[in-house]
Amino acid sequence: MECKTIDEVIITLDQIVEDCKVNNCSLGFFAVLYRKVTLSVKEGIHYNRFEDNVRMEKLDVFFANRYCKAYFDYKNNKTISKSWKVAFDAKEKEHHIVLQHLLLGINAHINLDLGIATINTIGDFPLDGIKNDFNHINDVLSDLTEEAKRNMGSISPVFRVLMPLAKQWDDKLIQFSIATARKGAWDFAGQLNSDKNNDQKIITERDYAIWKLGIALISPVRTLQWILNTIRFFESKSVKLKIEILENKIQAVQKQ
16 A cells, blocks of 8 residues: 555654564665664654745655565565566575665655655746755765665774775766766656656666666676675674664764
8 A cells, every 4th residue: 555644754764674573684775774764854854944844745645656666576576677576576685785785765756756655746836946855865874874884883893994995986876876867767757748748768768777786786797796795794794783783883873
């Protein structure tokens, strides 16, 4: 059932997080991050931080529904976008580090879902009218993702030491940028807005491109994979514990 309000979104995200804890499932990493993004957006709406708070809730709900539907459809063996399938299938591979799971979710959600949700939100109104709030929701996600990265040492003690060494590689995992994803999502929304008669073709082509990026995020060059394997070796062994650590760290950041 689709959510109608931001409060319903939060309840659904709570359900996903708890489901992942119970099942020791790595899909909970992105769910924890995304729940905090949604809570931050709700707070922003409450304090009138957006240009159009009613519209922002509408955007947030359209945006979240795409993720929630993909999650539950995947669990029920239904067809989902290629972008989300590569993100969700990663749970079957134990060698991926937490950061890879976060970036896979961000890749699918921003690069594919956000442009579609934006077009659904504006209806017949001009696209440029929502740009500032579009950027704002990306800024919230970006800030919380950066904080999550800075706190990865609580999950793997060697993360802070080894990840700076990885920057020497020109690899999609290292070069992934939310700012770049935001620009791509805005351009994608512009395509959909300017050619509504071919929206399904545009979405299919975009989904394929983002799927390929997702594949790259979990297929780094061999020397980089050695570093990731070391980080993963020193990560907490329990997926549930890692979800709870990430959950507590994000909450602590929000309270500062």
